[in-house]
Amino acid sequence: MTDSGRPSPPLDLILEKLSVSIPDPRMELDCSNAFELLVATVLSAQSTDRTVNAVTPGLFRRFPDARALSGGKPSEVEPLIRATGFFRRKSEQIVRLALAIQERFGGKVPPRMEDLVTLPGVGRKTASVVLAHGFGIPAVPVDTHVMRVSRRLSLTVSEDPERIEEDLKRQMPESSWISGSSRLLLHGRYVCLAKKPLCNSCVLSEICPSFPLFGSRPT
Numbered sequence: 371m372t373d374s375g376r377p378s379p380p381l382d383l384i385l386e387k388l389s390v391s392i393p394d395p396r397m398e399l400d401c402s403n404a405f406e407l408l409v410a411t412v413l414s415a416q417s418t419d420r421t422v423n424a425v426t427p428g429l430f431r432r433f434p435d436a437r438a439l440s441g442g443k444p445s446e447v448e449p450l451i452r453a454t455g456f457f458r459r460k461s462e463q464i465v466r467l468a469l470a471i472q473e474r475f476g477g478k479v480p481p482r483m484e485d486l487v488t489l490p491g492v493g494r495k496t497a498s499v500v501l502a503h504g505f506g507i508p509a510v511p512v513d514t515h516v517m518r519v520s521r522r523l524s525l526t527v528s529e530d531p532e533r534i535e536e537d538l539k540r541q542m543p544e545s546s547w548i549s550g551s552s553r554l555l556l557h558g559r560y561v562c563l564a565k566k567p568l569c570n571s572c573v574l575s576e577i578c579p580s581f582p583l584f585g586s587r588p589t
């Protein structure tokens with residue numbers, strides 16, 4: 371069952387409406403290459419993009435690439451990323467990640483899903499973020515926001531991120547995978563909130579099957 375039990379509106383109509391409220395569906399992590407994006411994505415776990423953006427300039431000044439970070443010690447990294455939380459575990463993780471990239475991929479982040487998911491601590495969602503936003507390769511990253519929005523819009527009946535990814539990919543042309551998934555994510559982050567979705571000011575309120583569960587029409 372979907373969250374509403376009602377049929378989904380077409381995804382192209384949803385994306386057309388979201389293109390009005392989110393004309394520029396850009397990533398909110400500040401990064402200038404795939405390596406920085408990969409590290410920033412790892413740091414964003416249990417943190418916010420704003421916090422990550424505050425620490426990454428200092429981190430990448432000290433460790434500008436995989437080669438530099440692979441030679442660092444977690445204890446050197448810790449003070450640079452402390453604000454993102456879980457900094458001990460994250461420091462170890464990004465040093466191990468850099469080491470694997472350095473040793474197995476010559477210091478370059480590999481632009482293939484099959485390779486990315488072999489890196490330590492890199493799952494399908496992080497790999498998809500790097501493919502889509504680091505390389506411009508069509509991919510659909512499914513995070514908690516995309517999952518919630520997709521279910522509320524009845525775009526999927528699944529709670530499994532891989533199944534949701536497949537469901538979304540099937541419903542949009544490959545050329546829309548990156549912008550479409552970004553719009554769903556940003557819509558979930560700012561409007562279709564987990565606890566109290568802002569249905570009454572949502573551009574999808576007219577077509578959303580979950581509107582009756584959360585919103586109210588003026589009488």
Ligand code: SF4
Pocket residue numbers: 522523561562563567568569570572573574575578579580581584585
């Ligand atoms: S109408 Fe409400 S539940 Fe539906 S997408 Fe908008 S905010 Fe989410």
